[in-house]
Amino acid sequence: MTKKGEMLYAWTNDAEIQKKAELGGAVTALWKYALESKMVDAVLVVTKGVDLYDAKPVIVTDPKDLAKTAGSLHCGTLLLPKLVKKYLDGAEDKKIGVTVKGCDMMGFYELAKRKQINLDNIIMIGVNCGGSVSPVIARKMIAEKYGVDPEKVHKEEIDKGQFIIEFEGGHKGISVDELEEAGFGRRSNCRRCKLKIPRQADLACGNWGVIGEKAGKATFVEVCSEKGANLMAGAIKKGILETAPANPKGLEIRAKIEGAMLKLGDKWRKHDFEALGEGKDRLQKIMAETSRCIKCYGCIDQCPICYCVDCTTKNPAYVAPGELPVSFMFHLIRYAHIADSCVNCGQCEEVCPAEIPNALFMHAQQVELEKMFGHVPGVSMELPLLAFAEEKTERGRLHNTGSDMIYENVFNPFVKK
Numbered sequence: 001m002t003k004k005g006e007m008l009y010a011w012t013n014d015a016e017i018q019k020k021a022e023l024g025g026a027v028t029a030l031w032k033y034a035l036e037s038k039m040v041d042a043v044l045v046v047t048k049g050v051d052l053y054d055a056k057p058v059i060v061t062d063p064k065d066l067a068k069t070a071g072s073l074h075c076g077t078l079l080l081p082k083l084v085k086k087y088l089d090g091a092e093d094k095k096i097g098v099t100v101k102g103c104d105m106m107g108f109y110e111l112a113k114r115k116q117i118n119l120d121n122i123i124m125i126g127v128n129c130g131g132s133v134s135p136v137i138a139r140k141m142i143a144e145k146y147g148v149d150p151e152k153v154h155k156e157e158i159d160k161g162q163f164i165i166e167f168e169g170g171h172k173g174i175s176v177d178e179l180e181e182a183g184f185g186r187r188s189n190c191r192r193c194k195l196k197i198p199r200q201a202d203l204a205c206g207n208w209g210v211i212g213e214k215a216g217k218a219t220f221v222e223v224c225s226e227k228g229a230n231l232m233a234g235a236i237k238k239g240i241l242e243t244a245p246a247n248p249k250g251l252e253i254r255a256k257i258e259g260a261m262l263k264l265g266d267k268w269r270k271h272d273f274e275a276l277g278e279g280k281d282r283l284q285k286i287m288a289e290t291s292r293c294i295k296c297y298g299c300i301d302q303c304p305i306c307y308c309v310d311c312t313t314k315n316p317a318y319v320a321p322g323e324l325p326v327s328f329m330f331h332l333i334r335y336a337h338i339a340d341s342c343v344n345c346g347q348c349e350e351v352c353p354a355e356i357p358n359a360l361f362m363h364a365q366q367v368e369l370e371k372m373f374g375h376v377p378g379v380s381m382e383l384p385l386l387a388f389a390e391e392k393t394e395r396g397r398l399h400n401t402g403s404d405m406i407y408e409n410v411f412n413p414f415v416k417k
């Protein structure tokens, strides 16, 4: 019987899934079992649209349609939880299975906290994520850095720190570090991301740690919940999934890679946040960038934290209608409402037609708020800061200023000897 906490190599013997799967096809085989056994009513996955730069979300209800959704799309920068809220009634009365990256998973928790998603009805199969690349940047990068026509590429992957493409007549890999130094590579929020193995999903699947003869042919699975254990057990019993205990050396390697990725995330945070400057310079920079905003509301529409029926940015008492450039208040409203819970998913930056680094500004604030209040967004059902104020901690915070007002020592709390 599969148990929570187990680490396994898993692969499917379904030939059709094997053909398209990224690794062992465990993810797709598990969804096939989940649909066939009616554990879920529908599965939400990401699949190739017109080409490999076009990652398209699809709802699958017929298990026969699943095989073609296998495979990882590194240009799939989309976020899934808000689609469940908008188009699937927040999974209120349907059981839905979703393949999630770290940021998708965090978005689900944040929407669940705000009662926009019924997490009891969701099964999440997580995939480790080293990062995703915006489709437009990927095309440009392939043309300029690889000297290859982006239309001729039929497969891309990120492996051992390289972005590798296969195209008619060859393959070529360039290190992600080199690409990023040249201004290409992963999205900037992905560089700062530290959710590499989504352990708050029901299963966390990936490549890291699969060594020996199974390398590239099996999926590494960490069983993260009872729901995940049941799903695995059912699929194994049904004969669609085979497993073997993970190689202990593989476990070590996986932990090392994760550690290195977290360090790299810290390095990019330092780099990006320092580049914002300090004090008034920082404020001027943010005000200048955001003054390009054309009020399309794309950032609000995509953000997994924004759930209000009527956004305060649409209230004429705060932001004058029809006025451009928009008052800074527009962006201040977003910072005030979102910064404590931003999961750094990058959507607000990705969709912005004015190319404002929205996610960078919000993430820089979130990281400081996390240090101040200890609230980590996206990884549990712990309520947002302003939704849950505890008397004891409030008193403690005031006490730590060494004062009876919140004017001084807020950023360098006084500690009583």
Ligand SMILES: Cc1cc2nc3c(=O)[nH]c(=O)nc-3n(C[C@H](O)[C@H](O)[C@H](O)COP(=O)(O)OP(=O)(O)OC[C@H]3O[C@@H](n4cnc5c(N)ncnc54)[C@H](O)[C@@H]3O)c2cc1C
Binding pocket: 020, 021, 022, 023, 024, 025, 026, 027, 028, 029, 045, 046, 047, 055, 069, 070, 071, 072, 073, 074, 075, 076, 077, 078, 099, 100, 101, 127, 128, 129, 130, 131, 132, 158, 205, 206, 207, 208, 219, 220
């Ligand atoms: C952007 C990205 C980066 C990744 N980086 C790493 C990494 O650095 N290290 C590592 O160990 N593993 C990484 N993975 C996970 C790995 O590539 C495999 O997806 C995973 O191990 C499952 O393999 P499989 O053969 O069982 O999956 P398959 O059976 O092939 O199924 C893959 C599943 O992923 C879904 N999917 C594909 N693209 C996306 C997307 N962009 N967003 C959400 N879901 C998607 C598919 O719809 C399908 O359900 C990454 C995955 C993605 C999508």
Ligand code: SF4
Binding pocket: 077, 101, 102, 103, 104, 129, 130, 131, 132, 189, 190, 191, 193, 194, 195, 344, 345, 346
């Ligand atoms: S934000 Fe993190 S989890 Fe999401 S795509 Fe980027 S690296 Fe992956």
Ligand code: SF4
Binding pocket: 299, 302, 303, 304, 305, 338, 341, 342, 343, 344, 345, 346, 347, 348, 349, 358, 359, 362, 363
């Ligand atoms: S503010 Fe931007 S990066 Fe943060 S959660 Fe919202 S959309 Fe994602």
Ligand code: SF4
Binding pocket: 292, 293, 294, 295, 296, 297, 298, 299, 300, 348, 351, 352, 353, 354, 355, 356, 358
């Ligand atoms: S997406 Fe960009 S232009 Fe549109 S409202 Fe947000 S910041 Fe303004």
